[in-house]
Amino acid sequence: MSIHFLLSAQARTLSVLQGAGMSDDVAFVLFRHLRWGDGEEVVCPHCGTVHRHYFKASRKLWRCIACREDFSVTSGTIFAFHKLPLRIYLAAVILYWQGNHRLSEALAL
Numbered sequence: 001m002s003i004h005f006l007l008s009a010q011a012r013t014l015s016v017l018q019g020a021g022m023s024d025d026v027a028f029v030l031f032r033h034l035r036w037g038d039g040e041e042v043v044c045p046h047c048g049t050v051h052r053h054y055f056k057a058s059r060k061l062w063r064c065i066a067c068r069e070d071f072s073v074t075s076g077t078i079f080a081f082h083k084l085p086l087r088i089y090l091a092a093v094i095l096y097w098q099g100n101h102r103l104s105e106a107l108a109l
């Protein structure tokens with residue numbers, strides 16, 4: 001099992017500017033990793049089915065074979081109806097996580 005991305009050394013050194021400066025393809029891959037780990041256990045947010053879907057690369061959507069619903073990397077999240085590029089939301093996640101992590105460290109003192 002892979003380590004959770006937010007606990008990895010890569011996440012600790014990722015800056016908000018790096019997140020905001022990523023291409024949308026890289027941000028998509030990172031979002032997928034944040035949500036489903038290594039990306040091989042994508043779970044349908046509509047019915048919870050694992051491994052019964054196919055990916056529509058041109059639209060960056062999965063189609064669940066079990067319930068026939070489409071879903072994206074942000075379906076079922078607060079970013080589900082996003083209109084901005086994924087990299088902007090990624091920067092927000094990094095900012096939130098790093099601020100929360102620093103707050104946790106400060107409170108532990």
Ligand SMILES: [Zn+2]
Nearest residue numbers: 044047064067
């Ligand atoms: Zn489904």
